[in-house]
Amino acid sequence: MHDGGVHFSVNYEDEEQNEEVHTYSEVKIEGDDEHVVNEGRKRIVTTTQTLVNLVKVYLGSGILGLPYAFREGGLLTSLLVMAFVSVITTHSMVMLVQAKRRAEQLDPRVVSFTDIASFTYGRVGARLVDFLLVFTQYGFCCVYVVFLSQNTANFIPNYGWYVDWRMVVVWWVPVLVILANLPTLKHMSFAAMFANVAILTSIVVILTAAFIQMAHKWGGDDSHHPEPPHGKKEPFAIDWWIVPETAAVMFGMAIYAFEGIGVVIPAETAMKKPEHFTPALLVTMVGSSLNYITFGLICYLAWGVDTNTLVTVNLHDFAEGSKPWEVLSILVTVGLIIAIASTYPLQLFVVTDIVEEAMFQPGRLSPRFRPLKVFAFRCLLVLGTAGIAIGVPDFGLLIGLIGALGSTSLQFVFPGLFHLKLFPEAPLWAKAISVFYILFGLGGGILGTYQTVQQIVEKYTD
DSSP states (O other), X not given: OEETTEEOOOOOOOGGXXXXXXXXXXXXOOOTTOOOGGGOEEOOBOHHXXXXXXXXXXXXXXXXXXXXXXXXXXXXXXXXXXXXXXXXXXXXXXXXXXXXXXXHHHOTTOOSHHHHHHHHHHHHHHXXXXXXXXXXXXXXXXXXXXXXXXXXXXXXGGGTOOOOHHHHHHHHHHHHHHHHTOSOSTTXXXXXHHHHHHHHHHHHHHHHHHHHHHHHHHTTOOTTSSXXXXXXXXXXXXXXXXXXXXXXXXXXXXXXHHOXXXXXXXXXXXXXXXXXXXXXXXXXXXXXXXXXXXXXXXXHHHHGGGOOSSHHHHHHHHHTTOHHHHHHHHHXXXXXXXXXXXXXXXXXXXXXXXHHHHHTSTTSSOSTTHHHHHHHHHHHHHHHHHHHHHHSOOHHHXXXXXXXXXXXXIIIIHHHHHHHHHOTTSOHHHHHHHHHHHHHHHHHHHHHHHHHHHHHHHHHHO
């Protein structure tokens, strides 16, 4: 079969015969009747709906960190890394789907990422995948708290107040505790839709501001910003090639932006015609890659080495002195704050779903007073995200750390390991690709983690 450029002599059975499968998963897939993957599965989602769901996954907050990623990597290096990561992440997801289909042939109960890990590498593999899923999703929640607190703190001075952003983190804690303890996420689909609209709107507004800024900079007319920030005399400063000291940080941020492997298996499992999944994935990834590269490149060309870890800060600075732009900047910021806050419980759900199931297994926590214990546990989770946000308050570096530490293994190492185990008859070149992904994920993760931690230490010990 031809599947994303990898050819194996595998004759998959007609997957539409398997109309219903039973297991759990982390991700909600919207279908004709708001089908929820972890409430019993039927293949009811059309190809168009799958495409929309995948696009929504890749229209996330990670794109807002990409201009800073370009600053950390240098222009040419960042372009090459983004293009390369786009290709190999797409291929690794295709490999994961192939592994799932082969494992499902051997055991029809295999329908999730954790199931594949359990089937191929036993309990250790399953626990490691669950740990990495929890780690990355919890990391996303920490990133959200940084975004919420710093954007809120930047917004407040517009009214003549000065509030330390750390205090704003404390303000957000009770709000996030309430959101984390919602009895059901059934009615959160509107919030997810609003979040996508808010992020899409912010992309359009920020790109418009960036194009105007570029016109001023490239044209030599810097009237919008008569005095460049940070006392720099040059009107335009860009690292055109590479920034060796921080290039690996850029790698981690790129992985974070492209990391969507957790939704691949649930999306494919819910499709009426799973054979259409790979084309839908390819369309999504090509569109998302162009979107990511365009946004990161244009914003970096506009603000150069002064690109902030939160590009909304650059928008705020750009808007100063222009009433219409100031109003637009405020609306974008408020919209993003509401959007990120409303998606916080959706991200935390993966953590609570996995950990709480493990907590209340026989022989562990007593089910007595379970609601109270769950409430206390979720409060601790929220406090943890707040504490980490205060400890590592850099949006870009935190994204890079999560991408390097967790996402690289989920995105590259495990698909490679699964393929080696499930396709022993694969040709040598295919096995070489799997080995490359394993080594690439491990090597890139280690280097990215090292440079990111080094940056964090240098930044917050000065």
